[in-house]
Amino acid sequence: MSDTGLVLKDVYRIFPGDVTAVSDVNLEIANGEYVVFLGPSGCGKTTTLRIIAGHDEPSSGTVTIDGELMNGVSPAKRPITTVFQHYALFPHKSVLNNVAFGLKMQGVDKAERETQAKAAIELVGLTKFMDRKPRELSGGQQQRVALARVLVTRPKAILLDEPLGGLDRLLQMKMRVELRALQRELGITFIHVTHNQEEALSMADRIVVMGDAIVQQVGTPEHLARHPRNEFVASFMGDNNVFHGTVSGSNGGNVIIDTDYGKVEVEGSAASGSTASMAIRAAAVKISTDAAPATNGVRVRLDFAEYLGDSVKLHMDLDGKPFIAKVPEDRYAEVRALEGKDVTATWAAEDGHLLEQ
Ligand SMILES: Nc1ncnc2c1ncn2[C@@H]1O[C@H](COP(=O)(O)OP(=O)(O)OP(=O)(O)O)[C@@H](O)[C@H]1O
Ligand SMILES: [Mg+2]
Structure with missing residues (x-):
């Protein structure tokens, strides 16, 4: 087994009441990969992401990052950050201060915070809008602020839960290309959750198809489109x-x-x-x-x-x-x-x- 990248080994998550949300998940994600978790509602995508991020712990099994055991390590201490579906930007803070906020919490001094925040804002192409408040931005621009806020902490991996869910179709198409380009530029791991097959096919290096709490199949978009393993994947891939x-x-x-x-x-x-x-x-x-x-x-x-x-x-x-x-x-x-x-x-x-x- 690889000792670099993210490895999930025999991961289960069973909620009280015997709800098996995640069952026997084994995954190896290389550093720098763009991986999409794809599956219908309730199949365990968010739970898997939360376990990777440390917002939840597996009932059994291990999560390692570059060979280091993450079980029991708090989210803030993992080299990973999450962009949630409902990213909450501070409405009264400027874009710059929204992005710099995380660094402030980490005790980084003001001048350094500004330098790093400006660099992250430039990466997502929002330099012109640095002094605006979130409500003065479009949905896609707000989405990019949320990304910049995560990028500024220089994670090894970024987890995105339905990041394009709230956007209209045209903006979704645009953000797909932008996210992909940004990931290539950064060269860090992106794990992106969606229930949209087209989004998964167009963005992923590899797709992890989940269904009924298990990993149904893992492969490149082309492989899954041409060689679905079972009826679930064949039907779900459309x-x-x-x-x-x-x-x-x-x-x-x-x-x-x-x-x-x-x-x-x-x-x-x-x-x-x-x-x-x-x-x-x-x-x-x-x-x-x-x-x-x-x-x-x-x-x-x-x-x-x-x-x-x-x-x-x-x-x-x-x-x-x-x-x-x-x-x-x-x-x-x-x-x-x-x-x-x-x-x-x-x-x-x-x-x-x-x-x-
Ligand atoms: N805290 C919890 N307590 C009990 N059951 C839970 C809890 N969180 C999730 N579940 C259950 O675990 C299963 C998987 O949930 P999860 O949120 O991971 O699904 P998902 O694939 O992200 O779905 P969606 O596409 O709707 O977001 C569901 O049956 C859900 O009801
Ligand atoms: Mg979910």
């Missing part, structure tokens, strides 16, 4: 269709699954007669008006072609079950004309993906 069935045989390196919607062939192996499920990404599904093939093809009703600018997402109905595909933007007119009609969706065996049961 843009996957999942089929369930029973293994009826094999063909070369492929396994054949009998589903309610016909035979599906996918790379991998599984015992005949066992239950199996597979995922196929929306972008790998091809749409045509041809007849459906015997395997890896279904007849679906195309309900709605959703224009996304760079692609078109097709919302279809497979016998009452949603089925999705994504086609290039230049096919919009063609697929739009197919709305309300039955079409054939097909995919190649190598694009399908056998899921863990």
Whole structure:
């Protein structure tokens, strides 16, 4: 096991009343990584973050930073700081004094406080607004003040709990790029919590997908998009269709699954007669008006072609079950004309993906 970076080993958090908020979490986060914790509401993201920061302690398991045990160490003594979702800026203090405040608490003298605070404010691009009060700033600018306030303490890692949650969509997009750029410039670890898949995919070096208090899968955005390990990840990452069935045989390196919607062939192996499920990404599904093939093809009703600018997402109905595909933007007119009609969706065996049961 690595002795640098942040390591969570066998971490559990069980609240009174037998609420298991975090179960058997094992994670190694290298220094300088941008890691996103992604998962639905209540899956244990904030609790994990609080345990890392020292605002909560694990029921069992250890947290180490660069080899040093953090259990029992107060938040202020850990080389980590948190930007909470509801960052409370002091309304009557200027941006400069908001940022310098933490240093004042640490007993840093006034001249040094100002120098360091100004440097942090410059990093987040707010030098022009240094003398303003928080209410005289936009939501995104306030967010950056909160970041500067954390940066000024020179942490090894910054924890961000839903940092973009309160911002409108355009500002979110802008802040994604800014946060990423800032993290690269600083070269320190960022751990960012969100339940937004798109945000996770666009920002993370690695994504930790959490669900039901456990880590479901860890990987790069591309890996998770292409190789979801199980149905939870395939469904939660979005843009996957999942089929369930029973293994009826094999063909070369492929396994054949009998589903309610016909035979599906996918790379991998599984015992005949066992239950199996597979995922196929929306972008790998091809749409045509041809007849459906015997395997890896279904007849679906195309309900709605959703224009996304760079692609078109097709919302279809497979016998009452949603089925999705994504086609290039230049096919919009063609697929739009197919709305309300039955079409054939097909995919190649190598694009399908056998899921863990
Ligand atoms: N202090 C507590 N006492 C008892 N249960 C708690 C406590 N804090 C959290 N929980 C429970 O632990 C589980 C995980 O909570 P947590 O806040 O970590 O979820 P989350 O993934 O951050 O969710 P969200 O996306 O809604 O913020 C939930 O079921 C929650 O109700
Ligand atoms: Mg939370």
